[in-house]
Amino acid sequence: MSGVVEELRHVCALGGYESVLAIERAVPIIHAGPGCAAKIWSTLGLQNGCQGTGYIGGHSIPCTNVGEKEVIFGGVDKLHRVISNSFKVLDADLYVVLTGCTSDIVGDYVGEIVDEFREEGKPIVYAETGGFKGSNFLGHQLIIDAIIDQYLKQSDEIEEGLVNVWATVPYQDTFWAGNFEVIEKLLNSIGVKANIIFGHGKGINTLNNIPKAQYNLIISPWVGLENVIHLKEKFGTEYFQYPVLPIGPKETAKFLRAVGNFMGIDNNIIENEIERQEDRYFYYLERAADVLLETRLLPKHFITVADSAYSLALSKFLINDLGLLPKKQFITEGVPKEYEKQVKQHFKGFYNDIVPEIEFTNDGGKVNEYLRNSNFRTKPLILGSGWDRVISKEIKGYQLSTSTPISDRMILSRSYLGYEGAMRLIEDIYSVILQDFQ
Known part of the structure; x- marks a missing residue:
């Protein structure tokens, strides 16, 4: 085995800072080396549906840009200056200090610095999110826990x-x-x-x-x-x-x-x-019944290459509502071992007792190998990321980008959830299919 992982679909734990940007008027302060935050922003913000920066994101994020000096002598003094200056020039309601690999390895006492500002009444918390700890799924969890422990207060009223x-x-x-x-x-x-x-x-x-x-x-x-x-x-x-x-x-x-x-x-x-919702949903579906059923354009088989939430959700809809048959479903976010059995259990209870085959892997090379070696009787539908466009063309499949990174679509407020979202998903799938006839 080469040990090489191809086509990664998430970033390191420091990427959890994007969860801070998703809270309006919250600002991440990065205590890490130069380039870490910019690369994550490029991956999740620019190259993933053109999502942009948030309130104070992208190149506006305060960062200590630690280098050799901080590795040798520590970076707490520099962090103190960056935090202090951030309060002076950035108008925000919450500040979240996040550490990268360098500062976590060196062992900077970030908590003491943050506590000093918190004692002054500043709305600030910190999370140790060194990239070596795991993915941004873990980073997200660490940041929410930090907010719970360091910011939230017990309420007298429920x-x-x-x-x-x-x-x-x-x-x-x-x-x-x-x-x-x-x-x-x-x-x-x-x-x-x-x-x-x-x-x-x-x-x-x-x-x-x-x-x-x-x-x-x-x-x-x-x-x-x-x-x-x-x-x-x-x-x-x-x-x-x-x-x-x-x-x-x-x-x-x-x-x-x-x-x-x-x-x-x-x-x-x-x-x-x-x-009420189903009445509207089926009104539009019935209007498109000729295209959906009689023309037989809908692929018979589908593959998902996504995190467990999307792989499960898409499989439920495509099997139970549209009547498609599942091939292998690839789950890409690195589900912790203690949750793998639980996730597998959720891939049950489908129509006609169908149980999709799933594989936990974040290696796009394995996905490509499976697709190349599978004998599809008709063109398969591949619901994955922008990475999967090349292999889809190679095997003459239909590909729709629904998971990170989405490099071929702009996503603003689009959603596939609920009744309206299901119609958007059907529209997008059929748009991909119809383009094949142009």
């Missing part, structure tokens, strides 16, 4: 019906902004007050409301689970996990019923909303 919503990792999930908006609308439609932490209009107030919530809702197979467990331990907030991002009528109805049942919401409210 607001009935208020639910904190946790789902995918911002910026790593190219569709994160639109997804959170759709989730909020879905929950609001059945009377749930959704406290969304990330995205437009979501900033310090939503953070401050976290301890006031009646429940935490996590929509993920595993990402964020340790954070909601931590919130339960600190604030006593019960949590409910729904492992599947809801795409399409079947999964979205199950999602609404599950949340409603957990919260004790009147069943009539839930069923009326489902009926």
Whole structure:
């Protein structure tokens, strides 16, 4: 074995700083070597759906740019100056200091510096996110834990019906902004007050409301689970996990019923909303029935190359709603060993007892080898990243970029979740297919 991993689809733990940028008026302060933050921004911000920079992101992010001097003598003095100057020139509600590999290896006492500013009443926290610790999925978790432990305070009042919503990792999930908006609308439609932490209009107030919530809702197979467990331990907030991002009528109805049942919401409210949404969804689907069914353009088989949340969500929709057959599903984010069995369990309960074959790998070379050596009777549908465009052309498949990095599309508020999102997904799949006839 060569030991070479091709076509990586995530970044290092320091990349969790993108989760800070997803909180309005929050600023990351990077204590790392020159170029670390810029490379991550280029990967997740520019080359992944052209998502941009956030409030103070990209080349505006404060950074200590540690070098040989700081490696030898330590970088805490430089960090102190950068933090102090950041408070003078950057208007923000929360500052999050993040460490890179160099400062973590050297052992700079970042916590002491941050505590000094916090004692002065500054809204600042820190997380040790040296890239060698893992991916930005871990970085995201470490940052949320840092906010829980160092910023949030116990609330004397619990607001009935208020639910904190946790789902995918911002910026790593190219569709994160639109997804959170759709989730909020879905929950609001059945009377749930959704406290969304990330995205437009979501900033310090939503953070401050976290301890006031009646429940935490996590929509993920595993990402964020340790954070909601931590919130339960600190604030006593019960949590409910729904492992599947809801795409399409079947999964979205199950999602609404599950949340409603957990919260004790009147069943009539839930069923009326489902009926209303399905009526509109099937109106448009019936209009396109001739194209969808009689022309037989839809591929028979599909492959996903994505993180577990998207691989599971897309598989549920394509099998249960569109009737496609799964080939191998590649899960790319490096699921921790302790969660692999749990993730596999979620890939059950499909229509006709179909159980997709899954493989945990972040090596694009293995994906390419599988696709080259598979005998597809018809053109397969490949739902992956921009990396998969080349192999898709090679095997004459249909490819749609739905996971990081998305280098061939601009994503603003687009989402594939819910009823409306499912129609967008069908549109995008058929647009790829129809281009083959041009």
